[in-house]
Amino acid sequence: MTEPDLARLKDVPPPRPEAKRAALAAALAAFDEAKKSGSETKGTGAPVRLRDASSRTEGRKPMRLLHTNRALAASIAALMVGAPTAFMIYRNHAERPAGTFANVPNALNGDRFEAVAPPARLPAPAPVAEAGRQGDVDLAAAPPAKPSVPAHGVTKKAERVANYALPAAAPPLAKAKDARRFEAVGAMAPRLPQDAADMPPPAQQEFRDKFDSKDVNPVKQVAQEPVSTFSIDVDTASYAFARRMINNGRLPPKDSVRVEEFINYFPYNYPQPESAETPFKPTITVTPSPWSAQNKLVHVALQGYALQSAQRPRANLVFLVDVSGSMSSEDKLPLVKNALRMLVDEMKPEDTVALVTYASGSGVALEPTKIADKGKIIAAIDALGAGGSTAGAEGIQDAYRLAEESFDRAAVNRVILATDGDFNVGVTDQGELKGLIERQRDKGIFLSILGVGQGNYNDALMQTLAQNGNGTAAYVDNLNEARKALVEEASSTLFPIARDVKIQVEWNPARVSEYRLIGYETRALRREDFNNDKVDAGDVGSGHRVTAIYEITPAGGKKLVDDLRYGKKAVEAPAGGAGLELGFLKLRYKLPKEDESRLISTPIGDAQAVEKLSAAPEDVRFSIAVAAFGQLLKGAPYLGKYGYDDVAELAKGAKGEDSFGYRAEFVNLARLAKTARP
């Protein structure tokens, strides 16, 4: 075995000229600042803004920027709606009498997690350091056990799996706990690979189990469990992630696939509700299942009401903008700036906007200003530049302070963090950051994260942070995504129209023997939670739509699960019309300013059934193709021989108008997935 060639460590790629220019400009500005305020003390004034540094990169590709910018503006808009969704997940757990990180995930996963807590204690780094100090002899005599290294690999793999699943429901807190562990091991003491490996990795193993257990919703027997309850979910990140991987020739990890997010990614033209008072219109379609001859699919489409601009509440927004060196590329800060300009154009005169920047320090670039004073706002946006500043205050506190200054209970109050992944926002301790975000959330100020640039590494971080707070992370990864966000969402989804939206379906055992909900694994609620207004659920923004699909086996059909020999038999069919129904759909929601939920209900019956799948509306067929695709990627065992070709075929025939090509892109993706490797 030869020595590793350490000379290879010399080679690094050269710097980007833009980054260098930005850094030098920032340095000179800091130099001037330092000179002004005396050579010893650090500058305390407003942050240095470098028009030069940014305008140079900005002017280069105006066309491309324009498109992506509009998209960003749209994403920002989408963020404002999405945030409460993550918020509710968080609050759901916070309600448990936990107090510690380790306890919280219990809420979601039953007892499993309890077992995790003890091994998750800090692996003591001390012994290793000790051993190190004793010198060569000891170590040479007893070299670190070799098998420990592969063991470490397993650990990492397990965690990776766990982490992929994290953007789902419980994870933020599980991660937080993990972070705490690494803070101690990684930052304070030397981190040795053997250290982690010698301590058997039960914690990570458990993490993996935890997510495996959320694998795929199982088939349930109507006789035993006739009621299915879940929270709606309007997130779409899972699809964007899978698309990126498949385009690179790789299949996404199964745990990263959330079928409902795939389905909800696409725009559908479901029938519109009439007013904001009844903000939903459910449309039900019952169709034969394309992958199982005897089964049927029950397609539940919810269309949220789209607010007209005059009905929107006032917005009080504070942008916390990362101006560190890496933001100088043209697809980052210049993009954010253009997006901000566009957003300002969309807002109403009485809305307010403030700007805070952060890099090595932070500063207020614009005090809260009414949109009516547009010139001032635009000038402040123009002046944002990628440049560090030595001004001392802490970015996120500044942002919250400004949001509080112009706080309005009737308004949408939100801090929006725009970054490429540098989260040195002023508070680096995760617990502290979480506490801060939590307190502000309770005051009514929410946090969202807007990601720019590319790279999964940052994406994962942003998701985590946004979920630890109460926001979502929006991410623009290509032009098409951009257009989607802009055209589909920017104008109508600034504001929530309903909170805590829950769905409950009761199946009629006389008509249905088995059912399973496709997707929504991480959104399951207990039956009794449905009528409990204290239990939070997903929120829906103006114009959003949500789709849920059940696969059912009609009574008398061949069942996957045998009847119980000693169980109850011969279900009495309810008398009258109800006996003929397949099931009954109930939908609970709260209007944005109300605490008491309202109910919408509708029977599921033969009136909504179609003879053949081809007779179902285009949107229904397409969403079923997407559901099949998601299940294939997730490795769900219910699709029989149905494969990617069938998915592509079904989707191709249901593309509809597809003005922006998302559906065409999907068809391609289904074909690509065939040859992608795991």
Added chain:
Amino acid sequence: MASQDTDCDSELARRAAAGDRAAFATLAERHYDRVHALAWRWSGTRAEAEDIAQETMVKMAGAIGSFRGECAFSSWAYRIAYRTAVDHIRARARVAPFPPSQMLELAESADYDSPEDAAMNNDLWRAVRELPEQQRDTVLLVYGEDMSHGEAAAVMGCSEKTVSWRLHEARKRLKIALEAVWEAD
């Protein structure tokens, strides 16, 4: 400007400390690339390297006024860059829910920002970044930055002997780690 370019660091640093903007500009320009390279070695990604490099330059600007020429300007700049990089990585470890090595693996399984980022995260780089902090720093300073043991000792604030010892330990660890990786393949 022409004379600035040819002046030696120490002269420029003296003038910059006295408030000469052009002198500081020349120094910053001259040292940025090395600072950036160092930042990349420690962080492993372009985006982070750029952040660290910029932060270093800004810190240098703030501190140059108190530079008295006790050591070479380059060593002074190095120490700032080194500390900034290490702080940055530590801060990341605090915010990040899982350690950098796993983030890299996570990233690898999807895609990197660029082929460069991928090249900066091969087995060797990864093994080096997984070393205990002090060993990692020593290896990167001596092999990556091509410093003598004495120079590395000065940057890290330890003795030359400690540098040699850490290197010895690090090489052993690296060998074991890399053998395991190769066997696994």
